[in-house]
Amino acid sequence: xxxxxxVLITGGAxxxxxxLCSELLRQGYQVTVIDELLYGGESLLGYxxxxxxxxxxxxxxxxxxxxxxxxxxWPKPSVVVHLAALAGFPACQAVxxxxxxxxxxxxxxRVYEQAEELSVERFIYASTYSNYGLSPDGKPVTExxxxxxxxxxxxxxxxxxxxxxxxxxxxxxxxxxxxxxYGLSPRxxxxxxxxxxxxxxxxxxxxxxxxRGYSRSFVHxxxxxxxxxxxxxxxxxxxxxxIYNLGSDRGNYxxxxxxxxxxxxxxxTRVSYKDMTFGGDMRDLSVSFxxxxxxxxxxxxxxxxxxxxxxxxxxxxxxxHNPLDSRYRNAQFIVQ
Ligand SMILES: NC(=O)c1ccc[n+]([C@@H]2O[C@H](COP(=O)([O-])OP(=O)(O)OC[C@H]3O[C@@H](n4cnc5c(N)ncnc54)[C@H](O)[C@@H]3O)[C@@H](O)[C@H]2O)c1
Numbered sequence: 001x002x003x004x005x006x007v008l009i010t011g012g013a014x015x016x017x018x019x020l021c022s023e024l025l026r027q028g029y030q031v032t033v034i035d036e037l038l039y040g041g042e043s044l045l046g047y048x049x050x051x052x053x054x055x056x057x058x059x060x061x062x063x064x065x066x067x068x069x070x071x072x073x074w075p076k077p078s079v080v081v082h083l084a085a086l087a088g089f090p091a092c093q094a095v096x097x098x099x100x101x102x103x104x105x106x107x108x109x110r111v112y113e114q115a116e117e118l119s120v121e122r123f124i125y126a127s128t129y130s131n132y133g134l135s136p137d138g139k140p141v142t143e144x145x146x147x148x149x150x151x152x153x154x155x156x157x158x159x160x161x162x163x164x165x166x167x168x169x170x171x172x173x174x175x176x177x178x179x180x181x182y183g184l185s186p187r188x189x190x191x192x193x194x195x196x197x198x199x200x201x202x203x204x205x206x207x208x209x210x211x212r213g214y215s216r217s218f219v220h221x222x223x224x225x226x227x228x229x230x231x232x233x234x235x236x237x238x239x240x241x242x243i244y245n246l247g248s249d250r251g252n253y254x255x256x257x258x259x260x261x262x263x264x265x266x267x268x269t270r271v272s273y274k275d276m277t278f279g280g281d282m283r284d285l286s287v288s289f290x291x292x293x294x295x296x297x298x299x300x301x302x303x304x305x306x307x308x309x310x311x312x313x314x315x316x317x318x319x320x321h322n323p324l325d326s327r328y329r330n331a332q333f334i335v336q
Contacts, residue, residue: 006030007232008070008077008120010060010111011084016126016224018043018186020081023225025050032077034058034069035084039327043187060084060107066114079232080115080171081124082108088191089130089151090331097152104156109163116169122239124231127161127177129217129245129287130154140252140288143177143243150283165241172240174231179217179247179287181224182307184314191329194218194258194304198311199323201262201269212256212273214284219247220302230296244292248300252286261308 007024011017012033021044024031030052033044036059047053056069070076085104086092092100108125115123132141133148149155164173182194190199193216201207219227227246231239259271292298315323326332 006032006075006077007079007081008032008034008066009081009083010034010066011082012055013037013041013043013187014039014083014087015185015187015189015192016181016221016228017083019221020083020225020228021047021053022186023229025052027229028052030054030074032056032070032074034060034065036060039187039330043185046186060111061102063110064114066111067118070118076118076120078121079124080111080120080122081126081228081232082111083126084111085126085156086153086330088330089153090191092151092153092156094331100152100156101159104153105159105163108160112164112167112169112171112173115171120171122172122174122232122236123164124174124176124228125160125164126228127157127175127243128154129177129179129247129285130283131158131161131177132285132287133283135285140249140286141245142288143245143291161243172236174239174241175243176227176231176246177243178224178227179219179245179251181221182218182304182311183221183302184310185221188320188328189330190323191331193255194307195311197258197262198308199315201266202312202315203324205266205268206270206272207259207262209255209259209271209273211275211284212259213254215252215254215286216258216283217247217285217287218251218253218258218304218307219300220304220307223248223300223302226301227292227296227298230292230298234296238295242295244296245287245289246292246298247287247289248293249289251289251300251304253304258304261305264305265308265312
């Protein structure tokens with residue numbers, strides 16, 4: 001029997017949440033998902049009838065959204081994995097500062113406060129390496145490096161982190177700063193850079209790359225799920241109040257290197273480059289993942305090449321009837 005039997009996932013119908021939900025059910029957990037279904041809920045169709053899944057459609061901005069949507073006949077959740085957010089710079093930019101702040105900061109506060117009242121043991125927050133923005137000295141950034149947000153999205157994620165780290169409640173906070181994900185999920189996102197590049201190279205046979213030399217950090221969705229599971233299962237006193245970058249040193253790539261991997265499989269792609277800034281998310285950094293490896297024993301299993309292969313295969317098979325449909329992205333305009 002697992003110690004943490006019942007996990008509550010906010011945003012559990014999303015790209016990460018639906019994959020996490022499936023893995024937790026597979027491992028025998030009871031799972032409650034609360035999601036407003038901003039992008040639909042087909043991602044959960046395969047699990048809706050599972051006896052260990054309880055799904056509630058609700059907006060976590062409602063003051064009692066968590067408390068009112070738990071099953072009375074289940075034990076209280078011992079872990080909350082808080083994923084619900086307007087994820088990514090374009091989605092935040094599209095709704096503006098006020099709404100982005102409500103969804104990404106106020107919602108975190110409300111969920112955490114209810115977790116406290118429910119005596120939840122641990123609260124895992126999905127943050128982002130975007131918070132670092134730029135590497136001050138060109139070296140890989142660590143959890144200690146200064147935060148230098150380059151976007152409204154990163155500002156909201158930092159504000160949530162600060163609230164949680166200052167909250168000093170009984171419910172232990174664990175912050176995971178995830179690299180940019182890639183790979184297939186029941187709720188597919190084609191606005192994540194690797195997935196997006198594969199889609200464009202496959203459907204349009206061309207790629208336009210901004211800031212080709214800029215470095216980014218990537219992690220496969222399955223590895224990210226393993227990292228979150230470590231967060232759920234590691235001893236509470238080890239992870240209480242800790243921040244971990246979640247990814248692997250092998251996942252640091254320049255955009256040019258990502259393009260090279262795509263060209264290996266789609267050599268007919270025409271690539272053009274532009275070096276212009278567009279007032280957006282100008283991240284350029286590589287990240288150190290030494291802490292999560294050393295303290296929690298995290299090891300990534302997948303490479304970026306695996307991700308390119310699997311996304312391309314899914315497109316070639318025709319899994320997505322219309323992969324360019326807006327439901328596969330969180331906002332209409334895309335930033336690399
Ligand atoms: N995908 C990545 O590369 C990545 C990287 C770093 C951090 N993150 C973080 O991980 C989390 C999940 O990301 P994702 O890629 O799965 O995003 P996603 O957009 O696919 O999923 C977010 C889910 O949250 C739900 N949601 C949003 N606001 C809600 C609200 N107020 N009430 C109820 N449900 C709400 C949406 O309906 C959606 O199903 C986000 O917090 C994101 O910032 C993601």
